[in-house]
Amino acid sequence: MVISVESVAERAGVSVSTVSRALRSVPGVSSKTRKRVQEAAEELGYSASPAASRLATGRTMTVAIVVPVLAKWFFGKTIGAATQELRDAGYDVLLYELATPEQRERFFGSPRLHGRSDGVIIMALQPGKKELESLASQGQAVALLGAEGPGIGSVSVDNVGAGRDAVRHLLNLGHERVAFIGIRDEENSNLGGVPPRQRLIGYREALVEAGLAREDILEQFDENSVAGGAAAMSRLLVAARAPTAAFVASDEMAFGALMVLRRAGLEVPRDFSVLGFDNHELCEVVGLTTMDHDVAGQGQEAARFLLDAMNGGQPKALSRPARLVVRESTAPPRSLRKNSTAPPDLPATF
Amino acid sequence: MVISVESVAERAGVSVSTVSRALRSVPGVSSKTRKRVQEAAEELGYSASPAASRLATGRTMTVAIVVPVLAKWFFGKTIGAATQELRDAGYDVLLYELATPEQRERFFGSPRLHGRSDGVIIMALQPGKKELESLASQGQAVALLGAEGPGIGSVSVDNVGAGRDAVRHLLNLGHERVAFIGIRDEENSNLGGVPPRQRLIGYREALVEAGLAREDILEQFDENSVAGGAAAMSRLLVAARAPTAAFVASDEMAFGALMVLRRAGLEVPRDFSVLGFDNHELCEVVGLTTMDHDVAGQGQEAARFLLDAMNGGQPKALSRPARLVVRESTAPPRSLRKNSTAPPDLPATF
């Protein structure tokens, strides 16, 4: 049960140092010796104690992944992809969920990662300067997903461009009053500057391009969830002049918006167009038009960036484009259709 | 940067052993000394090297969570809940995704967890005898979620009862040809006996109760995903005498089923009733009637069971009931309605 280097050394008829070197492919061991050692280890079912080798080498061969919430499709997807990549590189992954500001504070306020991991992927959380310093002082390499930092590898979506494109599409369809439903700031960050804000910027840019004025009432924010989207949409429905379309900064919120519209007796897209963001697995089910941005690819890329960083590579800030995926939740506004009573030639979903 | 026990000891004017004891609340240190040490540690920003203390104590204060897939709502939810519980108990959590049989084999075939964790929560994977032995030989305490094992703490849903209840509801509504869409076996387990099978048993029991004969064509299996559900439902639509309702063993598959029905021009629930399983976050959005079973609660419970196991407690096998949540995807079959052309007084979703 407790097989140590020594048992292997004895069995292979060599010293422990040779065993250590042989098993880790360190040069300086003849191939016959190496083979003999490997066989001995194999036969004994030996596997080095990670604690001991960490203590001796100072490397943990472990990385941490930090997310604001676990139970969201987006994070499941990114974590999954990142984990695969990391596992292939021989790393274990530790998971940290920072759901509340307190948890976040406790996490960054103490050397939580010190000696536990060699690096960390931070997802959808914009770390502040002190937080990054704290990580650095704990000897952590860092990679960011959905955020950016000075001299830090990061991968994110071109949110401004994606927002602009999404809204352009709605405007091109003929909509003149387009609303924006975004993720409320505090949700992801108590330090501001969280990317979804950038989708708002893209939204505004598109309006400006089209010569339309923005209106406060048309910009609604709430928590990133079905309920949040529902609440935001409800607020839109009481606007003096209701919008005919909305760009929603997350599919989950868009689902909530669709739900409210349906309950309000409005048909999508006949009476209202909804355009989401993420290309959530379930978009196809409900027919939600959305902005796709290769979620899994981002997770994988973030993992690679972290591996690079741990190997002393140059940090890169990658911004990936999003693309429109048209489904059944968007159409020209009613006013523009020849036969304003008939739904468009799309199945009437919801 | 590299503060060790010694710096703290020096600063507090005591020996390293006292520091060690003071900081870990080990008895045998006077409260004044302890306080002094704590202050010194605080001022220095000291935090013990986990590798060193693991090596010395043999405990890792880490647990592993093993899941078949990460990017699924169910697992995000259970992992999230379990993680919270474990963190509160002072444990870190390592994540392992065993997506393919090969990964599974490699994981259990080598002492992967040896010295990395003190225990493991295995979710929705039925470990075989050798696998459990392997874990035991690696010194791992084990807790199961959605599976069972001899002498092992486990929490799962009463799948047979839940399946029975679900189908009873459909039968009570007046359906006479009720289909079952289940999760294909290989998906979760290359060792058979995976719980979803039990939902099939419940389905059959309900049929027997009602004096109905089961038919192979009405029992469809596919992968646990939207696409899988869609495929299974498609197969149902070509049955000689099509069913009027289906109990689907997972909400995600049910979503796929709904999608196919919609595309086939069938309206739910007017033409077809669908009853899912899990009470997925998005059920409310699409109006899916389903069986709820407190997913987060199960994750939490599994974590507690593991903590118990690591503290030498008695293993308990907990089976929790599921409850029907009625939404808009179920209704009496068309044949039973007075006005067979008008939809029921439910909003026509999908």
Next chain:
DNA sequence: AGAGTTTTTGCAAGCGCTTGCGAACTTTCC
């Protein structure tokens, strides 16, 4: 064949913490 090289191997000193055991110090009690 023997000196000079290069390769392979072993010794032993850590890595930073925990803990059994005995020494030193306090408190208690007669």
Next chain:
DNA sequence: GGAAAGTTCGCAAGCGCTTGCAAAAACTCT
């Protein structure tokens, strides 16, 4: 006030591995 009993603390020996350095072995070459 002193011995007995109880506390608090420090010493030093690990925990199981890695690695610099030197010794041994295996080759090279003249």
